[in-house]
Amino acid sequence: MRDADIVAGRARPGQGAGRLVGSDRVLVVLKELAAHPGGVGLDELTRVVGSPKPTVHRALRSLRRAGLAGQDARGHYLLGDEFLRLAFAHHEARPEHVRLRPVLESLAARFGETTHYAVLDGREVVYRAKVDPPSGAARLTSTVGGRNPAHSTGVGKLLLAYRLTTRDDVAAWAGDRPMERRTANTLTTAAALAGELAAIRARGYAVDDEENETGVACLALPVYALAPGTPSGALSISALTYRTPLSTLVEAVDEVRGVLGRLGEGS
Incomplete structure (x- = not known):
């Protein structure tokens, strides 16, 4: 299965995710966050994405810097307010x-x-x-x-x-x-x-x-x-x-x- 298929949503994130690199991995993490509106812990996210914990954490750090991911009081990760603002503004326009x-x-x-x-x-x-x-x-x-x-x-x-x-x-x-x-x-x-x-x-x-x-x-x-x-x-x-x-x-x-x-x- 091609990495592009995973990013495009034609496979579950964990399928072949070990082959993902760079921006592809960040996109898989972002899509997985969207599946957990109540937030998701780093351990579960790591398991589903199928990449090492430090690697997933780096992807989350990049998303948080851009405002596309956030972290709640429990330490769970979720989509950031900037992501929601961009999505709704684009949709309404x-x-x-x-x-x-x-x-x-x-x-x-x-x-x-x-x-x-x-x-x-x-x-x-x-x-x-x-x-x-x-x-x-x-x-x-x-x-x-x-x-x-x-x-x-x-x-x-x-x-x-x-x-x-x-x-x-x-x-x-x-x-x-x-x-x-x-x-x-x-x-x-x-x-x-x-x-x-x-x-x-x-x-x-x-x-x-x-x-x-x-x-x-x-x-x-x-x-x-x-x-x-x-x-x-x-x-x-x-x-x-x-x-x-x-x-x-x-x-x-x-x-x-x-x-x-x-x-x-x-x-």
């Missing part, structure tokens, strides 16, 4: 996030379900914004910055449809790595995915029929924040099927398009 917030809020209120804005990153989607419904006891566990496989999500398939326009494109993207089966409904072959992407291009929207998580369905539409011809991301309404079945979302697709259009983000 994203043009697509600012422009789409009213759309997400409007649709979340209309359907009583969670709305997302996501972008494609290789074989995964990254959620850039999320709005929970104003009421309702059960809500989704997705988070801003969280990831899911592109092939099993409505937003992912929607964006792949505009990137992979031929069967050869899909086959090259899928490569030799198996596509994870998240549920019984997940598409796991290049042929099946190619057919689905062609259907998405024809109708202009994508669905997730409990393909990523059992009991959750999704309707996704393209968002054109940067250029009119290529989606910069995708908007989705993700619903708990026991209260909002997929058919209800699909029947309202023109209404959703209208909301996008009125706010200057039409598809």
Whole structure:
């Protein structure tokens, strides 16, 4: 396994971490701190990262000098205030996030379900914004910055449809790595995915029929924040099927398009 895979989050920090050097090790330590919002001790951090304690301590010292890590009264390490300031300032300044917030809020209120804005990153989607419904006891566990496989999500398939326009494109993207089966409904072959992407291009929207998580369905539409011809991301309404079945979302697709259009983000 390559060191870059570890830093990019495609492996647990301890897997092969002994090969990490310099800035790579600092990044692994930083990512591990993010997994412990209540703080983590040096011994546990050393064990998970898989590097000698003095080495991990040097990485922590570098992060603390930059304000990216801190230490609480118990001696536990956690993300620093400067890291949080940079992360939130950057997120709030994203043009697509600012422009789409009213759309997400409007649709979340209309359907009583969670709305997302996501972008494609290789074989995964990254959620850039999320709005929970104003009421309702059960809500989704997705988070801003969280990831899911592109092939099993409505937003992912929607964006792949505009990137992979031929069967050869899909086959090259899928490569030799198996596509994870998240549920019984997940598409796991290049042929099946190619057919689905062609259907998405024809109708202009994508669905997730409990393909990523059992009991959750999704309707996704393209968002054109940067250029009119290529989606910069995708908007989705993700619903708990026991209260909002997929058919209800699909029947309202023109209404959703209208909301996008009125706010200057039409598809």
